[in-house]
Amino acid sequence: MTDQGADPKSLNGHLPDRDWQWVSENLPIACVDVLPVQRDSDGAIRRIGLIRRESPMGEKWCHLGGRLVYGESMLDGANRHTIESVDGGALARFEPQPFFVNQYFPEHREGMGFDPRKHAVAACFLAEFPADTDLLPVGSEAIGFSWFRVDELPDAQELWPGSALMIEQVDLEPRWKDELTAYEALSARCISHNELMWQTPVLAMTAIAFLLTIALGGEDDWKRALAAGLSTTIAAISAQLMAKHSTSQIADSVALSAIEKRRNMVPVHVRAHVPASFSLRNPIPWLSKWRSRMLWFYSLILITVVSFVIFVLALFHV
Numbered sequence: 001m002t003d004q005g006a007d008p009k010s011l012n013g014h015l016p017d018r019d020w021q022w023v024s025e026n027l028p029i030a031c032v033d034v035l036p037v038q039r040d041s042d043g044a045i046r047r048i049g050l051i052r053r054e055s056p057m058g059e060k061w062c063h064l065g066g067r068l069v070y071g072e073s074m075l076d077g078a079n080r081h082t083i084e085s086v087d088g089g090a091l092a093r094f095e096p097q098p099f100f101v102n103q104y105f106p107e108h109r110e111g112m113g114f115d116p117r118k119h120a121v122a123a124c125f126l127a128e129f130p131a132d133t134d135l136l137p138v139g140s141e142a143i144g145f146s147w148f149r150v151d152e153l154p155d156a157q158e159l160w161p162g163s164a165l166m167i168e169q170v171d172l173e174p175r176w177k178d179e180l181t182a183y184e185a186l187s188a189r190c191i192s193h194n195e196l197m198w199q200t201p202v203l204a205m206t207a208i209a210f211l212l213t214i215a216l217g218g219e220d221d222w223k224r225a226l227a228a229g230l231s232t233t234i235a236a237i238s239a240q241l242m243a244k245h246s247t248s249q250i251a252d253s254v255a256l257s258a259i260e261k262r263r264n265m266v267p268v269h270v271r272a273h274v275p276a277s278f279s280l281r282n283p284i285p286w287l288s289k290w291r292s293r294m295l296w297f298y299s300l301i302l303i304t305v306v307s308f309v310i311f312v313l314a315l316f317h318v
Contacts, residue, residue: 211230
């Protein structure tokens with residue numbers, strides 16, 4: 001079947017013409033199809049790129065692509081065909097796996113692609129380009145290129161048989177739709193951390209106040225030491241727990257703020273700016289500039305130190 005003395009691998013993975021003709025008439029061909037797309041700010045596909053090319057059915061608007069060569073991965077093939085078809089193709093970004101598998105037959109079959117020259121199976125990839133990218137056709141296959149809005153695509157008669165089916169499989173929804181679900185979950189967790197952060201010092205202070213009353217009273221020294229020791233422990237672990245909830249809440253708030261900025265949402269999780277100047281007439285703005293969580297945290301640390309000092313004094317009967 002192979003031309004005498006011809007090694008297919010020596011032809012950059014391509015078969016000699018006579019062998020290729022036999023294969024295309026008798027075997028399914030492995031191919032890759034590529035659909036150039038551009039997304040808007042929220043990640044939704046808004047424009048689809050198509051080349052103008054000759055076909056057995058006349059000039060048609062068509063996706064990019066072609067057959068794989070020996071030893072080539074599908075992703076490498078998609079990248080190669082994109083670069084070979086349009087000037088600027090090297091800017092394309094691909095997902096590692098195809099989003100659809102298209103099938104072409106030399107006769108018309110419902111729900112399938114049509115190519116009178118061969119039976120082909122094509123792995124379909126999206127080639128994502130920056131929104132301001134202008135592409136020009138190169139090579140002998142493409143005679144034109146154009147970006148089309150998803151609501152202004154050529155009709156089925158103007159498309160290569162199989163291109164319409166491929167386009168139908170494209171998810172036009174914002175790729176951030178899953179991020180919205182994550183945003184809601186992250187927001188709920190942020191609120192939970194915030195609530196737990198403020199519950200910690202309030203509950204701790206109730207216990208600490210009771211224990212310090214004993215530690216500073218006229219009880220026996222061992223009772224004072226025990227109460228002061230417990231107060232030291234509660235204050236220390238409360239400060240640690242408050243710091244943990246505070247760190248998690250701030251991290252969640254930063255992540256939420258990043259999503260809001262990326263999706264042009266109302267900036268809810270941005271710390272409000274307050275004036276720093278002090279005024280006796282209205283000291284509230286000046287007081288509000290201080291981070292309450294830090295004041296409470298340092299207060300717990302101070303109580304830890306004071307409780308420990310009382311504990312030591314009680315041990316030495318002071």
